[in-house]
Amino acid sequence: xxxxxxxxxxxxxxxxxxxxxxxxxxxxxxxxxxxxxxxxxxxxxxxxxxxxxxxxxxxxxxxxxxxxxxxxxxxxxxxxxxxxxxxxxxxxxxxxxxxxxxxxxxxxxxxxxxxxxxxxxxxxxxxxxxxxxxxxxxxxxxxxxxxxxxxxxxxxxxxxxxxxxxxxxxxxxxxxxxxxxxxxxxxxxxxxxxxxxxxxxxxxxxxxxxxxxxxxxxxxxxxxxxxxxxxxxxxxxxxxxxxxxxxxxxxxxxxxxxxxxxxxxxxxxxxxxxxxxxxxxxxxxxxxxxxxxxxxxxxxxxxxxxxxxxxxxxxxxxxxxxxxxxxxxxxxxxxxxxxxxxxxxxxxxxxxxxxxxxxxxxxxxxxxxxxxxxxxxxxxxxxxxxxxxxxxxxxxxxxxxxxxxxxxxxxxxxxx
Amino acid sequence: xxxxxxxxxxxxxxxxxxxxxxxxxxxxxxxxxxxxxxxxxxxxxxxxxxxxxxxxxxxxxxxxxxxxxxxxxxxxxxxxxxxxxxxxxxxxxxxxxxxxxxxxxxxxxxxxxxxxxxxxxxxxxxxxxxxxxxxxxxxxxxxxxxxxxxxxxxxxxxxxxxxxxxxxxxxxxxxxxxxxxxxxxxxxxxxxxxxxxxxxxxxxxxxxxxxxxxxxxxxxxxxxxxxxxxxxxxxxxxxxxxxxxxxxxxxxxxxxxxxxxxxxxxxxxxxxxxxxxxxxxxxxxxxxxxxxxxxxxxxxxxxxxxxxxxxxxxxxxxxxxxxxxxxxxxxxxxxxxxxxxxxxxxxxxxx
Numbered sequence: 001x002x003x004x005x006x007x008x009x010x011x012x013x014x015x016x017x018x019x020x021x022x023x024x025x026x027x028x029x030x031x032x033x034x035x036x037x038x039x040x041x042x043x044x045x046x047x048x049x050x051x052x053x054x055x056x057x058x059x060x061x062x063x064x065x066x067x068x069x070x071x072x073x074x075x076x077x078x079x080x081x082x083x084x085x086x087x088x089x090x091x092x093x094x095x096x097x098x099x100x101x102x103x104x105x106x107x108x109x110x111x112x113x114x115x116x117x118x119x120x121x122x123x124x125x126x127x128x129x130x131x132x133x134x135x136x137x138x139x140x141x142x143x144x145x146x147x148x149x150x151x152x153x154x155x156x157x158x159x160x161x162x163x164x165x166x167x168x169x170x171x172x173x174x175x176x177x178x179x180x181x182x183x184x185x186x187x188x189x190x191x192x193x194x195x196x197x198x199x200x201x202x203x204x205x206x207x208x209x210x211x212x213x214x215x216x217x218x219x220x221x222x223x224x225x226x227x228x229x230x231x232x233x234x235x236x237x238x239x240x241x242x243x244x245x246x247x248x249x250x251x252x253x254x255x256x257x258x259x260x261x262x263x264x265x266x267x268x269x270x271x272x273x274x275x276x277x278x279x280x281x282x283x284x285x286x287x288x289x290x291x292x293x294x295x296x297x298x299x300x301x302x303x304x305x306x307x308x309x310x311x312x313x314x315x316x317x318x319x320x321x322x323x324x325x326x327x328x329x330x331x332x333x334x335x336x337x338x339x340x341x342x343x344x345x346x347x348x349x350x351x352x353x354x355x356x357x358x359x360x361x362x363x364x365x366x367x368x369x370x371x372x373x374x375x376x377x378x379x380x381x382x383x384x385x386x387x388x389x390x391x392x393x394x395x396x397x398x399x400x401x402x403x404x405x406x407x408x409x410x411x412x413x414x415x416x
Numbered sequence: 417x418x419x420x421x422x423x424x425x426x427x428x429x430x431x432x433x434x435x436x437x438x439x440x441x442x443x444x445x446x447x448x449x450x451x452x453x454x455x456x457x458x459x460x461x462x463x464x465x466x467x468x469x470x471x472x473x474x475x476x477x478x479x480x481x482x483x484x485x486x487x488x489x490x491x492x493x494x495x496x497x498x499x500x501x502x503x504x505x506x507x508x509x510x511x512x513x514x515x516x517x518x519x520x521x522x523x524x525x526x527x528x529x530x531x532x533x534x535x536x537x538x539x540x541x542x543x544x545x546x547x548x549x550x551x552x553x554x555x556x557x558x559x560x561x562x563x564x565x566x567x568x569x570x571x572x573x574x575x576x577x578x579x580x581x582x583x584x585x586x587x588x589x590x591x592x593x594x595x596x597x598x599x600x601x602x603x604x605x606x607x608x609x610x611x612x613x614x615x616x617x618x619x620x621x622x623x624x625x626x627x628x629x630x631x632x633x634x635x636x637x638x639x640x641x642x643x644x645x646x647x648x649x650x651x652x653x654x655x656x657x658x659x660x661x662x663x664x665x666x667x668x669x670x671x672x673x674x675x676x677x678x679x680x681x682x683x684x685x686x687x688x689x690x691x692x693x694x695x696x697x698x699x700x701x702x703x704x705x706x707x708x709x710x711x712x713x714x715x716x717x718x719x720x721x722x723x724x725x726x727x728x729x730x731x732x733x734x735x736x737x738x739x740x741x742x743x744x745x746x747x748x749x750x751x752x753x754x755x756x757x758x759x760x761x762x763x764x765x766x767x
Binding site for chain 2: 092210214314353363
């Protein structure tokens with residue numbers, strides 16, 4: 001029995017990239033199968049006007065339709081007539097994808113450095129407010145129009161990154177110089193972030209024209225512009241430019257981790273801090289700088305949430321930072337995987353809305369279906385993470401002289 | 417074993433394909449052939465608050481009984497989700513009416529009403545003067561004046577009902593608000609005026625929890641009023657947060673006044689502490705909007721104000737203990753109601 005488990009784990013750990021993708025796809029289908037049964041059976045307990053009559057029961061929900069809406073609805077029903085790729089559902093999907101790439105990267109970078117940054121949410125909240133405030137105030141002195149766009153957006157994103165980074169540096173410094181567990185400090189700093197920003201808002205930055213807790217809107221020209229004709233329309237709150245920036249940032253982070261000496265030091269600190277220190281890495285500085293980088297990525301997420309989605313900062317920030325943790329785990333903490341995982345989350349979110357309008361399935365049940373998919377897809381990766389510890393220790397294997405390369409090709413070996 | 421597995425796979429595959437081909441359109445589909453399709457976007461407290469949102473849904477369900485309509489509902493959790501929720505309905509183009517419940521949706525609706533000029537909207541508790549939006553507002557200050565009048569009269573008396581009693585030694589009543597906003601402040605303004613009208617010596621202590629969905633926060637706020645500030649009757653305008661006020665009243669053996677719905681019916685566990693409720697007939701507003709859509713009589717760009725006279729707001733005595741309220745108190749309330757309608761009492765509209 002024990003042998004079999006070990007053999008299984010070992011197979012998982014040593015799986016190639018292609019095998020891992022195959023496992024994920026198989027897991028996806030398995031989750032759909034389980035979810036479909038669940039939906040169908042729940043339909044037997046719901047009441048509806050018309051349903052499928054079967055052996056005296058009325059089944060209200062059609063699992064095929066539910067999954068059709070979940071996946072194709074998120075793209076705006078590409079198989080139906082009159083489809084255009086620039087539709088609102090796809091915009092929602094990609095909008096979520098864009099934002100989750102930032103937060104997913106934030107979590108992944110910290111994970112790779114051996115740090116659990118649960119505080120991406122707080123860093124995003126702080127960065128977002130800093131962005132909104134700085135753009136509103138800077139707009140008073142910067143000319144409007146195209147010049148305003150070119151000047152204000154980089155300012156906003158930069159300020160968001162700086163404040164998010166500073167807020168991320170705090171738990172980093174606490175960890176490095178006071179040996180405070182970063183899991184606890186980042187969780188607590190999330191509450192601090194919410195409290196401080198909402199106090200600042202009511203003290204100084206509240207929009208006087210609104211009864212909702214929010215800042216003044218940034219001028220229209222300071223919102224992330226959409227590409228005319230080819231891009232999504234302005235009222236969809238999504239810009240391909242932002243998406244392109246997110247993808248570029250993702251590639252940049254992957255390159256940083258895989259190809260630079262900073263990235264190498266960061267990864268070694270994550271895998272084996274003692275060895276890294278022995279090899280000449282200043283571990284304290286490494287902790288602070290990786291947390292700062294992680295926080296800055298979270299802050300950029302906040303900046304885009306403000307400048308792309310709402311055009312202002314709102315007090316109740318959606319839980320993008322916490323979703324980022326799930327995205328990062330799903331991606332095996334691989335920066336390039338974050339893009340795919342974020343896209344899956346985007347589809348689930350937009351598809352859930354589509355199910356809501358097209359069927360009678362209650363949103364709670366849709367949440368269960370999304371949860372099943374995430375659980376099924378993440379589990380093999382999760383077992384890989386656990387397995388890589390056991391298999392590495394218990395089996396006498398020839399030492400890997402080329403450890404550096406193994407980390408950089410698919411990034412999977414250096415998880416947490 | 418392998419053969420079994422193969423047979424199973426083939427069978428499952430065939431069944432799956434047949435299913436796919438058969439019914440993507442779906443059974444249990446909600447009626448696309450209905451006379452009208454309504455999209456509801458609720459306020460952030462969500463359904464199950466036994467007050468504001470549930471009242472709005474009641475109007476919708478009443479309309480469903482009377483007309484051939486279909487509806488879809490959204491319960492945003494934060495203000496940031498309003499824009500998307502409204503837009504989902506408007507973008508699909510399948511909805512004859514999108515109902516925005518609650519004042520917090522104004523900003524989002526301003527944007528969307530402009531972006532979707534063909535879509536009809538209603539908004540409750542706010543006014544937006546655009547051609548495709550019909551606004552419904554209520555006379556909250558007048559209704560709150562009524563329950564304030566009641567509280568002011570009772571706090572001075574020795575009054576006991578069920579397990580609870582007033583505190584005749586102190587002339588203090590309380591008000592717990594959800595979010596500090598002009599609308600909720602207008603409840604407070606009316607309540608204070610009513611208390612003062614009844615009893616010039618009475619004091620009103622107030623607290624804003626900052627959330628419509630924080631039952632524990634509402635309970636804390638009310639407990640400190642009952643325990644530390646000698647309040648004996650607390651009125652809340654706080655959605656689900658207000659359930660905490662009812663809990664606190666029960667544990668302290670004091671009274672509470674409900675809001676939006678007759679909470680002695682919607683929250684039967686606390687019926688023994690609910691003197692009355694300031695009922696706001698949000699259901700009437702939703703019902704009449706749906707009715708107008710079904711009859712093709714929807715008129716945007718107008719504001720409908722439902723006050724005491726239209727019975728859009730009124731004080732409804734508690735189902736369990738309302739009968740024990742002395743008749744002269746009820747008589748005084750009837751008089752002040754008429755006086756407000758006749759314009760003899762001027763109720764302040766804001767703090």
